[in-house]
Amino acid sequence: MIGQIVIVGAGQGGFQAAASLRQEGYDGRIILIGEEPEAPYQRPPLSKAYMKTGDAGQLALRPAAFYDTNAIELRKGTRVDAIDRRAQRIQIGDEDLAYDHLILATGTRNMRPPIAGLENTRDLRTLADAAALRDALARAERIGVIGGGFIGLEYAAVARAAGHHVTVAEAGARLMGRAVSSQMSDRFAQKHGEMGTDIRLASPVAAVTPDGMTLADGTQISADFVLLAAGVVPNVELALDAGLDVDNGIVVGNTLLTSDPSISVLGDCACFPDPATGRLVRLESVQAATDHARLIAKRLVTGDQSAYRAVPWFWSDQSDWKLQIAGLAEATDAAETLPDGTVLRLKGDQVTAVETVNNARAHMRTRKGMGQGSILTKEDFVSAQV
Amino acid sequence: MAKITFVQPGGASQTVEAREGDSIMQTALAHSIDGIFAECGGAMMCATCHCYIDDDRTGAASEGEQDMLECAEDEVRDTSRLSCQITVTEGLDGLIVHLPVPVE
């Protein structure tokens, strides 16, 4: 078996890889290295429960003792600077560390679009960001949000429910445009509008000042602070410098291995073949990070070379609506709304994804059906409507 | 503080001191109880913290929880619950939580 496994990035996926390696029975050294000062924690609550309650105690993925108990050498607050593939070593400042297998789990960082005055915005990616945002929220009256994606909208919903004036400026023609059907975008635009949030579509932000933001058409929106939630970019620099393939993420094959047989990649920073279509995709979800991690751990410990084939799923909580997505649609897939509000994404007759609001049953049935490898068609859902 | 007892399918049991305000799922993770995976971290997006509780003090599962339970990998019973949805209070002292037989 492999002597020493190093995991770079101690987030959702890096943690899961370490935990799964032990579950699979690996008894060599595991070194889990993360730049953030905290032990691995969950990000999804940062824009949801944590933003409401401020209770950071509920975020940790495992209590501190877990790492000792499982002999996982967790090195917090430590940044990996480079990979020397020939020597199979990574560099951390002056120190270097050998690996027999390396798992890259470096995640993403906020994308910084070319907007004047961007230094006046705040991020929401880490616990430190979220804590600062909560403090700012307590002192603010008017809040601007750049980007009508999941994180911007979740934050807007929390801020609005707490009585703040919130304006969301989205450059695209609709909300969450990369991830959901236009029907679902419209429903959420209406929902946020009814809550009293000012949603501005097709409104790129041209400039940010300490007093607010200016839209491309010249409209001034006054705000005590502005949240930047315009998407993320994958942390690929380590891989790129080491000569690995990078294409909107670190490229891996269907067993999540790079062209270097000693390096695997998982989670937000991985660009991998979608099991359903074979096209290269990069997903930002807890599901991808954890399912990737489990597959890699199994491969390393048991030698199982099975291809990755987990069904993608995702959720977003906005006010009292829980949006759930099962499967993965391409932008060009059709969309059809059923009487109960379920939106089917379709390639011809075949259902590629199902979008639901507060309908866990339909969501889970889809996941189960797709997980069993069945091809789901519209009929499967229409017959379940009554 | 409340004492919670976790019972494995084989009968082995472990009694732990649970922190009030934590969920039963968090209590299980904190004490490395086998059989609770908690993939989604308590967001009610998976059913990998499934357990059996035969005790009125925990109330009934919500509709959303029941929908998730329907899709649990392991055997679903009348007493099935998602342990992430039950918050520990002093009133739950002595609670007994049975874990499902692992699949695979």
Ligand SMILES: Cc1cc2nc3c(=O)[nH]c(=O)nc-3n(C[C@H](O)[C@H](O)[C@H](O)COP(=O)(O)OP(=O)(O)OC[C@H]3O[C@@H](n4cnc5c(N)ncnc54)[C@H](O)[C@@H]3O)c2cc1C
């Ligand atoms: C506010 C917010 C809300 C979200 N909500 C949801 C949701 O509702 N549902 C959902 O499915 N997903 C959600 N996500 C996305 C989800 O959190 C991510 O998909 C998941 O965390 C990805 O895991 P990961 O391990 O790939 O990356 P991360 O969890 O981001 O971990 C990467 C880690 O690597 C570290 N790192 C990077 N480079 C280095 C280096 N050179 N050396 C050392 N360490 C390094 C970083 O500091 C970071 O800690 C949300 C994300 C955010 C920010």
